[in-house]
Amino acid sequence: MAELNKKIGFIGSGNMGEAFVGALIQSGIFSPSTIYVSDISEERLNMMRGTYGIHTMNNNVRLFSECDIVVLAIKPQQMNQILSQISGQEGYGISDRKLVISIAAGIPIRKIEALLYSPLDDGSRQKLPIIRVMPNTPALVLSGMSGMSANAYVTADEVTMTKTILEAMGKVVEFKEEELDAVTGLSGSGPAYVFYLAESMTQAGINVGLDPNDAAVLTLATLEGAVQLMKARDESPEELRRKVTSPGGTTEAALKVMEENKVRQNIIDAIAAATRRSKELSQ
Numbered sequence: 001m002a003e004l005n006k007k008i009g010f011i012g013s014g015n016m017g018e019a020f021v022g023a024l025i026q027s028g029i030f031s032p033s034t035i036y037v038s039d040i041s042e043e044r045l046n047m048m049r050g051t052y053g054i055h056t057m058n059n060n061v062r063l064f065s066e067c068d069i070v071v072l073a074i075k076p077q078q079m080n081q082i083l084s085q086i087s088g089q090e091g092y093g094i095s096d097r098k099l100v101i102s103i104a105a106g107i108p109i110r111k112i113e114a115l116l117y118s119p120l121d122d123g124s125r126q127k128l129p130i131i132r133v134m135p136n137t138p139a140l141v142l143s144g145m146s147g148m149s150a151n152a153y154v155t156a157d158e159v160t161m162t163k164t165i166l167e168a169m170g171k172v173v174e175f176k177e178e179e180l181d182a183v184t185g186l187s188g189s190g191p192a193y194v195f196y197l198a199e200s201m202t203q204a205g206i207n208v209g210l211d212p213n214d215a216a217v218l219t220l221a222t223l224e225g226a227v228q229l230m231k232a233r234d235e236s237p238e239e240l241r242r243k244v245t246s247p248g249g250t251t252e253a254a255l256k257v258m259e260e261n262k263v264r265q266n267i268i269d270a271i272a273a274a275t276r277r278s279k280e281l282s283q
């Protein structure tokens with residue numbers, strides 16, 4: 001893919017910051033010399049520099065100032081302090097147009113705007129284009145799912161550029177901003193639900209007498225095969241489930257227990273709880 005010829009910087013180089021960096025280099029959209037990360041952990045910075053050959057620093061304000069695209073990849077709880085520090089620097093870093101991409105769960109665009117445009121805004125500051133994104137960790141293996149939503153100052157070219165960046169890590173879909181809490185509950189946190197299912201299936205296999213390694217191999221191959229089947233066939237998950245379930249057979253016995261234990265309702269309630277938590281984080 002053609003290089004974008006921009007400097008991209010990440011504030012925070014944890015799980016997701018690293019997923020972005022790895023995918024961008026692999027796709028060829030950014031060369032390591034155009035990628036910057038800032039983090040408070042020296043160990044993390046050393047690892048990122050050593051592994052990816054990118055620029056590292058422990059100064060968020062400088063990173064913000066130097067880059068054309070800034071990805072906020074810190075925890076939601078750190079957003080206030082970090083953005084206040086950046087916007088509190090008079091005439092530093094915020095006067096040039098730059099695209100800000102936030103991947104923090106629950107933090108609404110209006111909050112990022114309020115933090116970045118104040119307290120020194122006398123009306124002369126750029127109203128920066130901000131895009132809120134909810135990615136997920138399969139981005140680490142270029143199989144991610146991202147939802148995105150842009151503020152009023154984002155141009156069509158900036159939307160296209162952001163989609164190019166996110167497509168380097170997997171799929172991307174645009175949403176209304178108010179839908180992003182639900183996206184977070186479903187696909188942002190979603191990989192954890194699948195890992196939980198994998199843990200449970202492996203434990204179940206051990207409980208019914210299998211060797212732990214065999215149980216893990218069977219679980220992974222079954223999950224992988226089921227996903228491939230859903231992708232390959234023009235059939236709903238419900239139809240595919242019915243085809244596994246012989247009347248009076250083993251699957252029916254298992255699904256009866258799941259229904260009695262309200263497993264489906266529990267999953268629905270769990271995703272509602274994640275969505276609620278995302279909304280709470282906006283406060």
Ligand SMILES: NC(=O)C1=CN([C@@H]2O[C@H](COP(=O)(O)OP(=O)(O)OC[C@H]3O[C@@H](n4cnc5c(N)ncnc54)[C@H](OP(=O)(O)O)[C@@H]3O)[C@@H](O)[C@H]2O)C=CC1
Pocket residue numbers: 011012013014015016017038039040041044060072073074075076078082103104105134135136137188189
């Ligand atoms: N993990 C996931 O599955 C997903 C996460 N997200 C969002 O992505 C964001 C990052 O999550 P994730 O990568 O998992 O988190 P991590 O904790 O792995 O990464 C955050 C990084 O930021 C560093 N950091 C802490 N304080 C500062 C600071 N003041 N300046 C610069 N860097 C700092 C942390 O260092 P230290 O560890 O030393 O504190 C850490 O290296 C979150 O907002 C989350 O909501 C979105 C989708 C999926």
Ligand SMILES: O=C(O)[C@@H]1CCC=N1
Pocket residue numbers: 105184188189
């Ligand atoms: O658990 C979290 O808050 C983050 C957001 C989505 C996945 N991990």
